[in-house]
Amino acid sequence: MxxxxxxxxxxxxxxxxxxxxxxxxxxxxxxxxxxxxxxxxxxxxxxxxxxxxxxxxxxxxxxxxxxxxxxxxxxxxxxxxxxxxxxxxxxxxxxxxxxxxxxxxxxxxxxxxxxxxxxxxxxxxxxxxxxxxxxxxxxxxxxxxxxxxxxxxxxxxxxxxxxxxxxxxxxxxxxxxxxxxxxxxxxxxxxxxxQLFPMWRFPFYLSAALCIFFFFYSVIRDIIYPYVNKKEDNTFRLAISIPNRVFPITALVLLALVYLPGVIAAILQLYRGTKYHRFPHWLNHWMLCRKQLGLVALGFAFLHVIYTLVIPIRYYVRWRLRNITATQVIDKKDDPFITSTAWLSDSYVSLGILGFFLFLLLGITSLPSVSNMVNWREFRFVQSKLGYLTLTLCTAHTLVYGGKRFLSPSALRWYLPSAYILALIIPCAVLVIKFILIMPCIDNTLTRIRQGWERNSKCSKSALFGKSDVSSKAECTWASEL
Amino acid sequence: MxxxxxxxxxxxxxxxxxxxxxxxxxxxxxxxxxxxxxxxxxxxxxxxxxxxxxxxxxxxxxxxxxxxxxxxxxxxxxxxxxxxxxxxxxxxxxxxxxxxxxxxxxxxxxxxxxxxxxxxxxxxxxxxxxxxxxxxxxxxxxxxxxxxxxxxxxxxxxxxxxxxxxxxxxxxxxxxxxxxxxxxxxxxxxxxxxQLFPMWRFPFYLSAALCIFFFFYSVIRDIIYPYVNKKEDNTFRLAISIPNRVFPITALVLLALVYLPGVIAAILQLYRGTKYHRFPHWLNHWMLCRKQLGLVALGFAFLHVIYTLVIPIRYYVRWRLRNITATQVIDKKDDPFITSTAWLSDSYVSLGILGFFLFLLLGITSLPSVSNMVNWREFRFVQSKLGYLTLTLCTAHTLVYGGKRFLSPSALRWYLPSAYILALIIPCAVLVIKFILIMPCIDNTLTRIRQGWERNSKCSKSALFGKSDVSSKAECTWASEL
Amino acid sequence: MxxxxxxxxxxxxxxxxxxxxxxxxxxxxxxxxxxxxxxxxxxxxxxxxxxxxxxxxxxxxxxxxxxxxxxxxxxxxxxxxxxxxxxxxxxxxxxxxxxxxxxxxxxxxxxxxxxxxxxxxxxxxxxxxxxxxxxxxxxxxxxxxxxxxxxxxxxxxxxxxxxxxxxxxxxxxxxxxxxxxxxxxxxxxxxxxxQLFPMWRFPFYLSAALCIFFFFYSVIRDIIYPYVNKKEDNTFRLAISIPNRVFPITALVLLALVYLPGVIAAILQLYRGTKYHRFPHWLNHWMLCRKQLGLVALGFAFLHVIYTLVIPIRYYVRWRLRNITATQVIDKKDDPFITSTAWLSDSYVSLGILGFFLFLLLGITSLPSVSNMVNWREFRFVQSKLGYLTLTLCTAHTLVYGGKRFLSPSALRWYLPSAYILALIIPCAVLVIKFILIMPCIDNTLTRIRQGWERNSKCSKSALFGKSDVSSKAECTWASEL
The missing domain is CATH 3.40.50.720 (NAD(P)-binding Rossmann-like Domain)
Structure with missing residues (x-):
């Protein structure tokens, strides 16, 4: 029309x-x-x-x-x-x-x-x-x-x-x-x-700050350190290798930051024993731009995927593979197949793919026309269940990537650990706290608080017209934050 | 706002x-x-x-x-x-x-x-x-x-x-x-x-069943068979190789199942000679969740694409390529370029890419906000014409993948054919029946039935106020099922 | 529901x-x-x-x-x-x-x-x-x-x-x-x-024409020329190599054609000194189907990305890499690492990835449900600023791809330059003219024209009830074409 x-x-x-x-x-x-x-x-x-x-x-x-x-x-x-x-x-x-x-x-x-x-x-x-x-x-x-x-x-x-x-x-x-x-x-x-993207400002500045920090961190470890110690010129890594280290880290941290405010809110509610106190302003604003944070994270994850897929067509990679093969042939070294390495390599890649796939699903369901088609119950199922699954898969992807090198002292350069280890701190913390929160004893209290129960209320709930309120809504709408 | x-x-x-x-x-x-x-x-x-x-x-x-x-x-x-x-x-x-x-x-x-x-x-x-x-x-x-x-x-x-x-x-x-x-x-x-995704249940359970069946089928052929016969430890294939066999097969079968109910409906209408009988309940439900079936298939196709693209960065693949090159050099074998193999390999990949691209287009047009922008004629054009083209391309992709090995007895393991051969049965059947249905003689009858003509009607159509009904709608809205 | x-x-x-x-x-x-x-x-x-x-x-x-x-x-x-x-x-x-x-x-x-x-x-x-x-x-x-x-x-x-x-x-x-x-x-x-996609016809026919032209151009240079000169059978390139040359070129030209009408309109307005003359009919129609042009271009860019990513799994590429390594080992040639080549290769790929990423963002914001969520100021920010950034990145990607070979006479075959050189003409022209148009002296005039000022108006603007009109709208809505 x-x-x-x-x-x-x-x-x-x-x-x-x-x-x-x-x-x-x-x-x-x-x-x-x-x-x-x-x-x-x-x-x-x-x-x-x-x-x-x-x-x-x-x-x-x-x-x-x-x-x-x-x-x-x-x-x-x-x-x-x-x-x-x-x-x-x-x-x-x-x-x-x-x-x-x-x-x-x-x-x-x-x-x-x-x-x-x-x-x-x-x-x-x-x-x-x-x-x-x-x-x-x-x-x-x-x-x-x-x-x-x-x-x-x-x-x-x-x-x-x-x-x-x-x-x-x-x-x-x-x-x-x-x-x-x-x-x-x-x-x-x-x-x-x-207005000019009011809800996108915080995610934008946050991701810019994360990118800049991890960029310089990686430059120090991967370009300046080899140059100082071995006089190697690794500057060409600025084009692909460094971004492909910075982007996945930023994506993972941002994804964890999507779920962190929900966890903080749950702790606050447990501590206060009521849901009828307002959250601090910064927490409210953070919760309101979780969708935008997630979408920025998805953008970085997408860039990571493509930067990873182009690896085999890079000149540097082809040159290195050629030389490894040539050395192997000339030195007549034996090159045995190590099943555990194959397992690590394949499962690391597979976890990443599945995590990215679920992440993409989350992104698609946050399109306005799609989220208008689902009801609250379905939306929460996707955003909460699938969301935590995505975070778990992506964190596991990073953990397995570390593999055997993880926390080994030889990976330290100038006492700096690999960047991915820093990236794991927030996601692991969020997952651990969430795991504690969904344990039955704590989850029950939280559910009751979110149904309107108050720990310090003078009158007991039964005195209210409570039984007759629209308690059936609880079935589908409470029971957990995003 | x-x-x-x-x-x-x-x-x-x-x-x-x-x-x-x-x-x-x-x-x-x-x-x-x-x-x-x-x-x-x-x-x-x-x-x-x-x-x-x-x-x-x-x-x-x-x-x-x-x-x-x-x-x-x-x-x-x-x-x-x-x-x-x-x-x-x-x-x-x-x-x-x-x-x-x-x-x-x-x-x-x-x-x-x-x-x-x-x-x-x-x-x-x-x-x-x-x-x-x-x-x-x-x-x-x-x-x-x-x-x-x-x-x-x-x-x-x-x-x-x-x-x-x-x-x-x-x-x-x-x-x-x-x-x-x-x-x-x-x-x-x-x-x-x-509600919790009522229209997604049938597609979900169906695809889960297909996945599980083809997963165990592939495990038997690709992991247990080599272990029993050659004592090879192929378990690392569980992470990428087996999923990358199961996902494309599931995607292809599901895509064919999107178009099967339309074909069945056409046959039923031809057999009954009228469109004014209701379809059986299962067929109705199947037709109503074709969109969801297609989107699940698209998800599997997407996973197949990424699992395929990561092949060259896998440890196993690099190790094998290195060894092939080393063997070639050490044995001083000649490695002639075979044009027919290049043709097969390239056209197989190319068909897959084009099929996936059209599949993605279908997926995008099924977004609520996009499908609201197109009229019925445009929607049918996309979903029916492009849909069958997608199915044809994806089936051809699988056929060419088989290439020369197709149905060769050497590919049998414990009398089990390759999994992709099983996957081809339904798509090929749908395409053959559809091809028969669009032959002019049959297509004309079907079109007339869908315009309201009835084979066993006692009174001929001309007796009705037929010429004056809104027959012009037929021009754009009939002539074929989805 | x-x-x-x-x-x-x-x-x-x-x-x-x-x-x-x-x-x-x-x-x-x-x-x-x-x-x-x-x-x-x-x-x-x-x-x-x-x-x-x-x-x-x-x-x-x-x-x-x-x-x-x-x-x-x-x-x-x-x-x-x-x-x-x-x-x-x-x-x-x-x-x-x-x-x-x-x-x-x-x-x-x-x-x-x-x-x-x-x-x-x-x-x-x-x-x-x-x-x-x-x-x-x-x-x-x-x-x-x-x-x-x-x-x-x-x-x-x-x-x-x-x-x-x-x-x-x-x-x-x-x-x-x-x-x-x-x-x-x-x-x-x-x-x-x-209607059957009325706004998509012009983009469709235009892209078909571009595809066909560049297809035959590439066939002549890459298949007929080697066959005539060296009796090489390169026909297998028809499946992937030639499409992967035609698609990116078509995408780049179409993307440039999205921004060309805006540039032409600005020149027309500067020449006429008023915005109150209607544009010629062809320009109007062109401007109205820019979104469709852009989406078709995005489709070709997407195909280019996948065709590029499958390169390492092609039989031809694996055969060639194997032979290069074998030759290197047998001839005991030294294979030094050239940093400048690594820089060129990596930055060419990186520019392409970033360009494609922004292109995808543009595509997503043109989804009806997304563009309904943004106001005019935000839409213009995305479509104009990000759009020109995308065009710049994609043009740079093509320029760096040429690298040292660019315009070198040895690349001519039958006096025909590489196809990508032809593809660069329109994008470079658009970018150069746009660069001239955003220079302050010209931009100011254009802005005033778009705020309703007329060069040849007999009465000066101040005579109007001008100061009191809704001039504040200018702040967010003028100042540049798409």
Whole structure:
């Protein structure tokens, strides 16, 4: 259902005999773009302006009138004017009475004013029906038709009929209206287009910090150490070997950090003996961006997979394999097959593949359209059960990778252990604590707390209308954090 | 538009001068959690309870009154009480008359009662406007704000205005209301949160059975047979080689089983000469979970791809390649390049890659948000045409893999053929039958049957108002099963 | 919420005491299928037909009456009759007055009639409330329950209450109604099911043309040239080597063609000095299918990745590596490690991996459900910033691939340069022009033009009510094309 009025212009012009008139206050860029689009979609458009000239800039086929004259032509008036000039409308109170005013304005900063522009307008003109809409759509997109981005128009307003009328216009322009309820939602709608990935910031900075730390750590161990000790030039490792050490470590740590806040929350609840205390702010924020943390981790895991798969086509690897074979032949060394090494190598790779596969499944289920299809019970099954399985597999993958070298003193360089050993600390800690938390005695207490039981409550639960509350919900919705 | 009232609490408190009051019956966990959330979002909340104490448990800022007193404070009453206590409301009939009652209850089992809780409540209180809502949301999620899962709230009710009011509340809480129509939908909505992947069970068990069978089959041929005959220890193959034999076979069989029910349905329709007989129940269920079958198959295919790509970095493979080269050099054997082998090897790999690519495309188009963007004609084009092409490519991939060894007696071990030969039976059968079905003579009959023609109909089709029915739909929608 | 009435038939039959009656005009296949489904979902169905017989074909439990008799039984009448017979309804004007008529018809061709069928029906019967619905659903899908495809039913109509009633029926049948506004949308809704990937055609044909050209180009250079000059049989390269040369080239060129129209548009705007002139039609269409172009390019890039990763398991590659090692050992040649070659090889691979990773990110954000979650500012950040970074990385990947051989005369065969050199022309051109366009002096002019400034405007901008227009939108929405 793309571009309803892009090409069908003449047809629609013919078929809609009774062209509806829409009035637009303000001849700025957004007003003109919206007017141009409405004209295309079969509306007739009247502009209201302080000075009634300048029709050269305006789309041909439109009129420019004074505010009060323009307002009389239509019962829907789009206010494409800056908030600072709203008080000017007090003069027009009488004309605008009963009209539908569509506030399309945005601000420069999030929460710039105490109340939203639309609510401010509604206070100035209590007789008019103010509807907030169109602020998330760009004038450039309207004009160019390049609506690759979201076609969603958030609409809110206190008058249902006014809202319906505006939503019909939105649909006619080929956009998708989303009813956001009453004008109380306007503040949120006005903040929306100003956001730039608010939930992704913490995961982004955290992963950047982890990457930088492990990058320099690996550079010291793998490039500077051999150069100082053996005068080897290993700088070419910067392109693939070092990233392929940094990425899996970052992925594993981030994945563990997805599950750490849940574990901390459980400990806090056990300690406090109630779920009715709010968590500290940092924990709340951490819990809210677990999905983003997980997706960043998945990105690093994906890079690790590809960097690993290209190993055999690298010049360095081919050169080394060639030389090993040549040495073996020339020295006539025997090269026996060691089954335990084959087991270690294969199971390490296999654990990694299975872990990555489950990780990918988690990523797919976090797609908005997929997570909308599953109910809470299914979502928790996937995110909690599969999530911990993924963490366990990936941790095991790293442990087996270490294999026999694990913690052996010969792996230390300048007293620095291998980077993967540092990476294992958080995942192992999370898994151990989680294992303790799911032991029956602790799990039962936690489940009761999450069902509303309080350790220090003066009145026992039975005194409440407890038995009759919606306790059946517990069956599917409690019993564990994510 | 996440978390509308998470941080903006004080602002919203200020801006909404006229706080609306909502009454909640029941002070159990869900009632308290919902009340807490509503308080956060600017509502004032009154609890109705049998005993009017216990305010320590309840969110501060709320009141606890008796049922009838609380009900008088608001025209929206949320019933967070177990169904067993609904009959208690008969006493309150007068007070609740004309009020909007929001039933949030769930049951313990699917179809536990003959009628839904909401319909039962509506029968008890015919004067009230019952709306079903919120039952798919977890109290824990409401409280913690961790609404990672679906924010969708299914709403249904017979009174449109009451439904609208409830949907406005849902939106204010930062959730997405989905209008499900009249109260007849309540049963479905109450069953929804109790489901655990109902459509995925058959595919899951089927693929598990296939995996186990082919796993033991491969273990016998590849590990036990060499051990018995040559005392070779091949157990390390359990980690990668055996899974990489089991997964592609399972994927291929499952993919064929996606298309088998369509073929069976076509044969049934040809045999019966009509489309107006219902298919047997098992066939219907099979057809309804084809998408899930296909996605499970895609998962196995993906694992096969990665298990194949890691081959060159395995210790065993490197060791074997090294030894082959060493033997060649030491024995001074000539190693001529065999073009036919290169052709077989390359085309086998190439067919597999193309098959996997198309398979992935099929998977992507089955994402809910993508399949909502395509019309029926496009969907059928992708799923039917591309689907059969995928099956053909994957079957050819397996056939060429066999190459010259195919059916050669030397490949038998204890009279057991290679596992991939068993895997080819169903795909080849499906492709052969499909090939027969699309031959013009048969295809024409099938098309006519699917357009509503019946072989044994007493009256000929022309007697009907047939020419004038919406036959044009046939152009794009018939002509073949999936 | 799948299949509401599939299994629950008897329950629903019981629980809905007051079965609503729906009348269906036309006993063709779609009418019968819809009637069958409605019967299943608890409606009682009456068919209206010219001849009142033939109940054998109709679902049992329904009645067949004459049109006028049937119409009297229900206030909702589904018109499952071909448009050609609509004028027949003029006789029934009186009976149909005030009734809700649901037009389900489709046409054979896009824009077959000047006005939509639903609008035509509304003109014939001005007293009835015409609602367009169900035309995107297939009769076969309704009957078989195999609604794998979209469950979306586009609904439009001028009467809000009539539309609500029809949307309730749609929901009861387990489908998702989408309100498309007034009857003006009917034309678009009727065209919708006839489309077959309209936006994908240009990308498809373009990529096919590119593939074919580069395929034959590579065949000449890599197969015919060696055969003619050295009598080498390289035909086996057709399976993997040649595709793995054609696919990355096509991907790179297509990716560059995604960003070329934006660059052309910017030049056009700079030249014209205004944004208020429409772009030529071809440029508009090109801009509208950039997303599809990008996704096709991503498909080719994905194929390139897998074709590259399978290199080490190919028979030809293993044979060649074996022979190189053997020659080295037998000839006792020294094989020194060349750091610069390792650098080139590794950085070429690394650039490719990072480019592919960002490309994949772009692909994921273009999924409808993901792009609906981001606002315009975020979308532009991803598509424009990340997009150009991807193009830069992929171009660098190709440049480094050339490495020292780049433009060396020895690489010419029959005066033909390597194919990848041709592939670099468009990407390099786009990047160079883009680099010029983002230089401050030019960028400022462009930004002002996109904010509505016109070079040749007679009146200066300050004369307008310019300062008060919604200039704040500029902050987040202008400043560059995609």
């Amino acid at each position: 793309e571009n309803p009025c892009a090409n069908a212009l003449p047809l629609i012009m013919n078929s809609s005999q009774k062209q509806k008139t829409v009035c637009i206050f303000g001849t700025g860029d957004f007003g003109r773009s919206l007017g141009w689009k409405m004209l295309q979609c079969g509306y007739s458009v009247v502009f209201g302006s302080r000075s009634c000239q300048m029709s050269s800039l305006l789309p041909s086929g439109t009129e420019v009138l004074s505010y009060s004259e323009a307002a009389r032509k239509s019962d829907i008036i789009i206010i494409a004017i800056h908030r600072d000039h709203y008080n000017f409308f007090i003069e027009l109170t009488e004309v605008l009475n009963g009209k539908i005013l569509v506030d399309v304005s945005n601000n420069l900063k999030i929460n710039q004013y105490p109340e939203s522009n639309a609510e401010y307008l509604a206070q100035l003109l209590p007789g008019a029906h103010v509807v907030k809409a169109f602020n998330t759509i760009s004038a450039w997109a309207l004009q160019s038709g390049a609506l690759d981005a979201s076609r969603q128009v958030f609409v809110c307003g206190n008058d249902t009929k006014a809202k319906q009328r505006v939503m019909d216009i939105v649909r006619t322009l080929g956009l998708t209206p989303l009813d956001q309820g009453s004008l109380m939602a306007a503040k949120e709608i006005e903040n929306y287009p100003l | 996440e978390n509308p009232c998470a941080n903006a609490l004080p602002l919203i408190m200020n801006s909404s001068q006229k706080q609306k009051t909502v009454c909640i019956f029941g002070t159990g966990d869900f009632g308290r959690s919902l009340g807490w959330k509503m308080l956060q979002c600017g509502y004032s909340v009154v609890f109705g309870s049998r005993s009017c104490q216990m305010s320590s448990l309840l969110p501060s800022g709320t009141e606890v009154l008796s049922y009838s007193e609380a009900a008088r404070k608001s025209d929206i009453i949320i019933i967070a009480i177990h169904r067993d206590h609904y009959n208690f409301f008969i006493e309150l009939t007068e007070v609740l008359n004309g009020k909007i009652l929001v039933d949030v209850s769930n049951n313990l089992k699917i179809n536990q009662y003959p009628e839904s809780n909401a319909e039962y409540l509506a029968q008890l209180l015919p004067g009230a406007h019952v709306v079903k809502a919120f039952n798919t949301i977890s109290a824990w999620a409401l409280q913690s704000g961790a609404l990672d899962a679906s924010r969708q709230v299914f709403v249904c009710g017979n009174d449109t205005k009451a439904k609208q009011r409830v949907m406005d509340i849902v939106r204010t809480l930062g959730l997405t209301p989905l209008d499900q129509g009249s109260l007849m939908a309540a049963k479905e909505i109450e069953n929804y949160p109790l | 799948e299949n509401p009435c599939a299994n629950a038939l008897p329950l629903i039959m019981n629980s809905s005491q007051k079965q609503k009656t729906v009348c269906i005009f036309g006993t063709g296949d779609f009418g019968r299928s819809l009637g069958w489904k409605m019967l299943q979902c608890g409606y009682s169905v009456v068919f209206g037909s010219r001849s009142c017989q033939m109940s054998s074909l109709l679902p049992s439990g329904t009645e067949v009456l004459s049109y006028s008799e049937a119409a009297r039984k229900s206030d909702i009448i589904i018109i499952a009759i071909h448009r050609d017979h609509y004028n027949f309804f003029i006789e029934l004007t009186e009976v149909l007055n005030g009734k809700i008529l649901v037009d389900v018809s489709n046409n054979l061709k896009i824009n077959q009639y000047p006005e939509s069928n639903a609008e035509y029906l509304a003109q014939l019967l001005p007293g009835a409330h015409v609602v367009k619905a169900f035309n995107t659903i297939s009769a076969w899908a309704l009957q078989s329950g195999a609604l794998d495809a979209s469950r979306q039913v586009f609904v439009c109509g001028n009467d809000t209450k009539a539309k609500q009633r029809v949307m309730d029926i749609v929901r009861t049948l387990g489908l998702t109604p989408l309100d498309q506004g007034s009857l003006m949308a009917a034309k678009e809704i009727e065209n919708y099911p006839l």
